[in-house]
Amino acid sequence: MLRTIDLRGSALDAATIRAALPRPADDPGSVQADVVALIDDVRARGEAALLEQADRFDGGRPPAIRVPVEEIVAAERALPPDIRAALEITIERVRAASRAQLSEPTTTHLGDGASILQRWLPVRRVGLYVPGGRAVYPSSVVMNVVPAQVAGVRAIAVATPAQRDQGGRAHPVVLGAAGLLGVHEVYVMGGSGAVGALAHGVPGIGLEPVDVVTGPGNVYVAAAKRAVAGVVGIDSEAGPTEIVVIADDSADPELVAADLISQAEHDVLAAAVLVTDSPSLAAAVDEAVVRRAAATFHADRVRTSLTARQSGILLVDDRAAAVAVSNAYAPEHLEVQTVDPWSLVADLTEAGAVFVGAGTPVSLGDYAAGSNHVLPTGGTARFAAGLSVRPFLRQQQVVDYSLEALRAARPVVRALADAEGLPAHGDAVDARFA
Known part of the structure; x- marks a missing residue:
């Protein structure tokens, strides 16, 4: 199922690696013109444009763009006990990790009577995007809201697409997660229009412009964030998901296959890549992928993702070559399943998040690791970071002479x-x- 690209004996410069394993054809730049037109339509026509876009692209025309507070409260109360408990544990872990990202104010003394105070101040208002096209993501509510709250942001607005099986309303579990976190400003709007509405505001529905927009989404959401950057701050272009697994012949092929499939089920544009110096492992993983993909719930979606141009197996000469390939590719998620995986971690500098050893699958990071699952995609991990408290804070220097x-x-x-x-x-x- 997975195509195999043999890079053994090749000069592994960044250009060669990127040409061997390109990204999906639909990158944010390819849809930029369409995205700008959708955002401009929202700016010009407000609620009417959002309703039309929900009907055209999402789950149908919602009864109202802004969700009534009582609907959010009711959704929280109706959360099934197991889901509530899982959300509460995830909130606790992400909150603990987010607190560790805060910086204390520091004062630099440059002589008698000369000082500079460095302090971090929260932005006033943020807009958080929670995707909902092919799946429902209450976990993304947690990943967006918690670091904003830890940073000290007071005004938080959440946008999420209309769901067809909910009559055009937001999904109740997403609403329940928002209510659990005390967020009662939620809008049923998706994609490019939602990002544009958050950035520019929609007076007709009482939506004030925000200062920062964060959150993952499809290629249209990533392109919309690129379009509004500068009007507002953004975290990163967190588009279709990516996983790279560096593995040697000590790895369990069944685990590697399961992890590749776990990310492929997100989207037909998801990228799933194995980098290995072991031809026997490569063959075993491909056999396991074929078998597991046929039996998984989203078999058609997984098959499309794994047979597309963005997925495959890369054969390399050795561990050093595997590191070079990964750094050139700069994946969103990087797993290391090798003998002594920590010996590679120091050199694996270009990745959104690194998952070390067989006991740390990417799916753990998607939910309960405590790390944030909103991560840079499309190679932007070369210069961008995963979501943390930082996009919600502004550094300010106070000078006193x-x-x-x-x-x-x-x-x-x-x-x-x-x-x-x-x-x-x-x-x-x-x-x-x-």
């Missing part, structure tokens, strides 16, 4: 101001010593 400290810096300002042809800058300092 006494007149004596300013006197010491005066000649530096004067020299540089004159060199740049901006003498009034120096004059502003000199005026304090006239």
